[in-house]
Amino acid sequence: MGQVVIETKDLSKTYDGFTAVDKLNLHIEEGEIFGFLGPNGAGKTTTILMLLGLTEPSSGTIQVCGYNPDREPLEVKRIVGYLPEKVGFYEDLTARQNLEYTAELNNLPRGEAQERISNLLSTVGLSQVSDQEVRKLSRGMKQRLGIADIWVKDPKLVFLDEPTSGIDPEGIEDILNLTANMAKRGMTVVFCSHQLHQVQRICTRVGILAKGHLVAEGQIDGLGRQAIAGGRYRIEAQVGQVHQELIDAIKRMGGVTEVQDSGDSLLISCNKDLRKQISKLIVESDNSLLGMRIEEYSLEAIYKKVLS
Amino acid sequence: MYAIFRKELADHLESKRFAILFILATLAAVFAVLLAVQNIRGAVTSSSEFVFLKIFTISSEPLPFFLFFISIFIPIIGIALGFDAVNSERTSGNLSRLLSQPIYRDSIINGKFLASLAVLSFMVVSVIAIVGGLGLRIIGVPPNSEEVLRLVAFALTSIIYGGFWVALAILFSVSFDRAATSMLVSLALWIFFFLFASMIAEAIANARVPLDQNSSLEMFARNIEIQRMVSRISPCNLYGEAIVALLTPEIASLNPALMMISVTVAGKMLTPLNFGQSLLLIWPQVVSIVALAAICFAISYIRFIKQEIRAI
Structure with a gap:
């Protein structure tokens, strides 16, 4: 561990008078799998969008890998992967073509991209269907394709927003293993989920968000002692x-x-x-x-x- | 941006939408030529200088069929190519994935606009080429250099006009979350401009300068002048005036009243204008269409850049 990947200070976001994120202080280090928890509407996705530079914070500061996402969004997006909750692909293109497009948007050289995409498709177990149109893939397959999609740019930090929702148990198992695999290859993972036992299984540390506040943060056993046994x-x-x-x-x-x-x-x-x-x-x-x-x-x- | 442009272009060219529009355009073009060839003998007199252009402008009541067709066809392709540019990305869940890539946000909308414009240009040029080519084959009179220039100007004007409709449709695709809504609104606006703007202009003109059997020629002229001015709020009318003037060199003024008077006074049609003069005549129309397109594009550009990507 060591290097700080995400650091926010008093990060707040207000939408038309409603405070979605309220003075949030996050500190995430390299190599962690950080479980980001909280009820629906607690501000998790808003926080991620701010960390990516897709939404402007109302106040507070953010550092992502040393960059300010608000001022240098491109630098941040080059090294950060984001799998949105309702991820979608171009249905008329094949799985491989979708990844090729992402590679092209990331300015990867063609040859290198081809090789990386083939490797990734086999890592996520989609080699068999790589030349099928995305519309024919199942929900679980699409989700794995989503993981391959953020992996194409070889990010340092990935945000997975509810990656296991609506997927069968086997699919969930695959996603969790892939997530652990990403962390093993040196990526820092922020894992948003409501599936607490999944989070408990793979996350090294968790933060619980409620009404825009971080109400608890730490390693799970430490948190338990704090919260339950005083x-x-x-x-x-x-x-x-x-x-x-x-x-x-x-x-x-x-x-x-x-x-x-x-x-x-x-x-x-x-x-x-x-x-x-x-x-x-x-x-x-x-x-x-x-x-x-x-x-x-x-x-x-x-x-x-x-x-x- | 190049990557986005290329992908959008490929998407358009492979889509069913494009295939249908292209088949429709080809059929209509062929039909226009056949119609023109049937009537061309009557229209061409010994003094006609621009025989080739007649293929495009030959009258079949009430309007030259080809011009009528193309002035309907261009807005429809423009709308078809733009109405779901942004909102379909949003509903399919591609937008947030796309925006998290290291590209400037404006390159998405620029790439989409340019790709639509490229497809539109391709269609316009093909239609003109089909009509021109078939016409050449059937009537056997080659175009002179001025006719070629006029046709190029006609194609460019049509592309600019199409650009306006693409920009407008993209504006609605940014503003409305559902593709169906943005399409309906674009079509509604087109119908308003195409049908109702002229009616409103007529109503206003008749209210300002009521006409009856005793009205003088001057009154008629004023009435028509007001009608013209008001109907120019509609880009359809601007475009209509521009292409009629471009393809009919005999038109020396866009004001039909003036034309009427001069014909009455001189007793015959005036000598045709040369290309530069026709261009001068329609310059305000072309500039207005460019300005309208630029305004629509600028608004959608700003809205798209400022739009917050929200947690749902």
Whole structure:
């Protein structure tokens, strides 16, 4: 990680008196897969459009790979790929012709473009249908073609806006793998979605947007602790025999704030990861430790909590 | 921009729309020639200097068929080539993809306009070539150099006029989200200019200078003058005046009243104008059409550049 790819300061956008994005501060670094979440109308797409220089911000500053998209839109568009939510292609052209047009608009030399397009079509699994008119392709295929389309210019940063909506489970799997593949090749990915378990699977970090504000941001486990457990770690320890002495002993440990007895296991809240110390204590007190688990947070729970 | 121009051109040439219009144009051109050939004997007198041009202007009531046809045909091709230029990109979801490519936004609209204009020029030139070629073959009189010049000027004027309709249709395609709306509005405007502008002009003229059986020649002249002036708000009339003057060298004035008086006074048609003088005669018309086209294009250009790409 390291280099900053996206940096916004107090970015705001007002449409006819309605504030779509309100003082947004984003910081995304190279190589991340950033999950950009939020309910419909929270301002995700507007933010992306501003980052691309397609819409003018009302106030605030943006840096995308060191460029200001408002002043140097062409520089930004040369290195940024954008897959819109309702992506469309020229239905009368074949998949390959559509990509060739994109390559031409990006001023790629013909020979190089041909080779890259063939490679990309096989990467996204469309080699078989590359010479068919786009109108004959399924929704999932079109979406994969969309991924190939933004890949043609070999971008440093890609925005995927709801890339998995309306696609069958297999298609979703393909898109997620392709997204991970892009990140592996060094692209920074901003992934907008409502499908929280998909985001949780591939994203390294998430930001949750509500009414134009970033209400939560960070890595998923950290976010979960913040949002759900009030910043605490929750450890569940299954022990052979639960007795008061053990509970008291754990309570006396530094960092432990609460111990709950739930029959055959103990629920321990603490302000750092004390699994090692707790397991040692249990074993040394001649008890048997049958299992231990640190609570993981589902993005869904975090999302609901943050937005409520 | 070149990439966009090339793609749009290829799209147009491969489209069904183009095929249909082209077949229609060819049939009408052939029909015009046949009609002209039937009537040409009567129209050509021994003193006729411009026999070849007669193929284009020969009268079959109420108007020269070819001129009538081309003045309807050009707006229709112009509208057909422009009405869905921008809004179809938007509805098909191509626009945001296109705009996220490293191209200036204006090159999209410029490329589209130029591609439509190229197709239009191709059609206009083909129609003139078909009529000219067939006519030459049938009547066997080759055009003289002045006739060729006049035909070139006629083609250029027609292309400029078509450019106006393309620009207007693109303007509506930027302004309205649905292709059907922009087409209907363009067609409605064309019908207004084509049919109603003259009627309105007549009504205004008759209100200002009422005519009856006792009216003097001067009154008639004033009435017609007002009619002419008012009807010039319509680009259809501007174009009509321009091409009639270009292809009929005998027309020395665009004012029919003046023509009428001079014919009455001199007792015969005047000697034909030379090409430069005819050009001078229609220069205001041509400049007006160019200005109208430029205004339409400028408005659509600005609207398109300023249009926000919104999250839906």
